[in-house]
Amino acid sequence: MANEREPRHPSTAPDWWKSAVVYQVYPRSFQDSDGDGIGDLRGIMQRLDHLERLGVGVVWLSPIHRSPQADNGYDISDYRDIDPTFGTLEDFDALVAAMHERGIRLVMDLVVNHTSDEHPWFVESRSSRENPKRDWYWWRPPRAGTHGGDPGAEPTNWESFFSGPTWEWDEATGEYYLHLFDVKQPDLNWENPEVRHAVYEMMRWWLDRGADGFRMDVINLISKHPHLPDGPVRSGRRYGDGGAAYTNGPRLHEFMQEMHREVFDGRDGLITVGETPGVTIDEAILFTDPDRREVDMVFQFEHVGLDHGATKFHPRPLAPGELAASLAKWQEGLADRGWNSLYLENHDQPRSVSRFGDAEAHWYSSATALATMLHLQRGTPYVYQGQELGMTNAPFSALDEYRDVESLNAYAEAVASGTAVADALDGLSLMSRDHARTPMQWDPTPNAGFTTGVPWLAVNPNHATVNAAAQVGDPGSVFEYHRQLVSLRRERPVVSHGSFERVDAGHPAIFAFERVLGEDRLLVVANLSSVEHDPVFTQEVADRWRDSLPVLTNTLPDAPGAFDAPLAPWEARVTALA
Numbered sequence: 001m002a003n004e005r006e007p008r009h010p011s012t013a014p015d016w017w018k019s020a021v022v023y024q025v026y027p028r029s030f031q032d033s034d035g036d037g038i039g040d041l042r043g044i045m046q047r048l049d050h051l052e053r054l055g056v057g058v059v060w061l062s063p064i065h066r067s068p069q070a071d072n073g074y075d076i077s078d079y080r081d082i083d084p085t086f087g088t089l090e091d092f093d094a095l096v097a098a099m100h101e102r103g104i105r106l107v108m109d110l111v112v113n114h115t116s117d118e119h120p121w122f123v124e125s126r127s128s129r130e131n132p133k134r135d136w137y138w139w140r141p142p143r144a145g146t147h148g149g150d151p152g153a154e155p156t157n158w159e160s161f162f163s164g165p166t167w168e169w170d171e172a173t174g175e176y177y178l179h180l181f182d183v184k185q186p187d188l189n190w191e192n193p194e195v196r197h198a199v200y201e202m203m204r205w206w207l208d209r210g211a212d213g214f215r216m217d218v219i220n221l222i223s224k225h226p227h228l229p230d231g232p233v234r235s236g237r238r239y240g241d242g243g244a245a246y247t248n249g250p251r252l253h254e255f256m257q258e259m260h261r262e263v264f265d266g267r268d269g270l271i272t273v274g275e276t277p278g279v280t281i282d283e284a285i286l287f288t289d290p291d292r293r294e295v296d297m298v299f300q301f302e303h304v305g306l307d308h309g310a311t312k313f314h315p316r317p318l319a320p321g322e323l324a325a326s327l328a329k330w331q332e333g334l335a336d337r338g339w340n341s342l343y344l345e346n347h348d349q350p351r352s353v354s355r356f357g358d359a360e361a362h363w364y365s366s367a368t369a370l371a372t373m374l375h376l377q378r379g380t381p382y383v384y385q386g387q388e389l390g391m392t393n394a395p396f397s398a399l400d401e402y403r404d405v406e407s408l409n410a411y412a413e414a415v416a417s418g419t420a421v422a423d424a425l426d427g428l429s430l431m432s433r434d435h436a437r438t439p440m441q442w443d444p445t446p447n448a449g450f451t452t453g454v455p456w457l458a459v460n461p462n463h464a465t466v467n468a469a470a471q472v473g474d475p476g477s478v479f480e481y482h483r484q485l486v487s488l489r490r491e492r493p494v495v496s497h498g499s500f501e502r503v504d505a506g507h508p509a510i511f512a513f514e515r516v517l518g519e520d521r522l523l524v525v526a527n528l529s530s531v532e533h534d535p536v537f538t539q540e541v542a543d544r545w546r547d548s549l550p551v552l553t554n555t556l557p558d559a560p561g562a563f564d565a566p567l568a569p570w571e572a573r574v575t576a577l578a
């Protein structure tokens with residue numbers, strides 16, 4: 001069939017990524033081609049029609065490099081090979097070629113804040129204090145006056161992202177090494193220029209091989225404050241928060257600009273996105289102001305932290321309008337310089353329809369209302385696999401259903417410190433990263449079309465009704481709605497390049513905004529709540545939009561209402577003047 005396809009020529013404009021939609025594939029859970037229960041590259045190949053139909057211009061692959069899989073590939077032991085679970089370099093080359101043939105660019109995950117402890121660099125580094133690679137990682141003696149390995153002897157009081165201390169005692173060489181994440185993820189020392197140049201060389205190697213860019217894992221954690229100061233200890237916590245010592249650190253932007261010079265200068269058509277937990281608007285501007293030549297955009301974390309309580313596993317419900325207010329703040333903050341990545345989901349977050357929508361009472365409407373506001377803000381939208389189908393959180397209730405290291409560690413720590421088992425499980429049932437990692441729901445067959453074997457993580461039983469086979473081609477589906485939004489961005493420059501102007505619609509639960517580019521304007525009105533609301537606009541806004549017409553097939557079965565008609569729960573409408 002390949003010859004019958006109309007070739008799609010991706011845009012070559014320098015800021016082409018402003019009009020593209022990125023689709024994130026989590027290879028482990030996308031499509032298994034060999035029956036081992038784990039997704040792989042040949043599986044992705046089999047499903048390219050789905051991505052082409054959705055119309056996405058870029059696919060970002062979570063890590064596929066050789067890895068012991070302590071953190072599902074975010075612990076890399078060889079940067080220049082494919083993990084055998086996922087395939088081979090030949091499979092990779094074939095995948096790049098097949099994607100390019102369809103006009104889809106491919107973004108690799110770049111995990112260089114840390115490596116696996118099984119990476120040869122670390123194996124050398126830990127072999128002796130005199131090893132030339134010793135300084136490639138952060139090695140420190142025990143705190144003065146303590147005995148290495150004893151509780152409290154760690155060089156700093158920092159708590160790991162995955163619970164427990166960020167330091168691991170190495171008996172053989174009598175020092176600790178730093179790991180902000182799992183004990184199997186030692187942090188690289190970016191102060192050492194040899195480390196940086198080894199990373200840049202590896203990046204050029206992937207670009208030469210056909211990759212079109214990078215999503216840079218926790219890239220704003222690479223510059224640590226050299227004195228490694230202790231962090232504040234919140235009440236009831238055993239360890240301190242070291243964030244101030246390693247988030248947006250002193251040499252971060254120097255490193256980013258060096259990376260740009262060494263890797264990206266003189267190469268066209270790339271897309272770069274930094275993953276930056278704890279980034280502020282001012283920091284995000286430093287990262288993404290094009291004149292500074294760092295990255296095209298960053299993932300900020302404010303909106304996915306809004307519901308965190310004492311920890312992320314003690315979430316709180318959001319007040320009406322909280323999500324919209326946070327998103328609008330970032331829209332306005334990066335309006336003049338910089339660029340937003342727009343996302344509600346990824347492999348680390350619960351499913352958005354379960355978390356921000358109403359998966360029980362208003363599944364379809366809330367999935368599509370969230371999609372409307374996601375795709376139509378100013379920025380580059382990221383759709384996480386299954387989001388385009390309205391996939392929901394998994395109904396896990398027992399500990400042995402979870403696989404994720406963060407969840408398992410957080411549970412163990414909570415229970416050890418006196419939390420009731422039921423409460424610890426409640427936390428996971430709302431916030432575990434595994435909710436996003438259940439296998440892609442292709443069809444209603446027992447393993448959802450994902451594998452012929454036993455899936456590594458259970459398939460969500462709602463695949464019987466929520467699946468691609470049921471949705472693709474059905475004009476009333478979540479999938480086809482996403483597809484309309486993707487093509488609207490391609491067709492109307494106001495979506496990609498227009499300004500964002502928040503509009504008061506009289507109630508905090510209604511997220512309303514205009515997009516404006518010259519004479520072209522769109523009005524987006526989304527009721528982000530499960531109750532009906534009657535929008536009330538200012539006279540000026542009402543006059544402007546009086547004769548506007550819908551540009552999308554409405555999310556609800558009834559005929560689309562006028563721009564100011566009462567909004568059903570989770571109703572979203574988009575109108576234009578011409």
Ligand code: TEU
Nearest residue numbers: 071074111161181217218277312348406
């Ligand atoms: O995540 C970094 C991060 O800050 C969090 O989202 C993290 O996943 C955790 O949930 C905090 O509660 C990136 C990757 O996306 C994640 O999958 C990796 O586990 C992590 O870095 C380490 O590489």
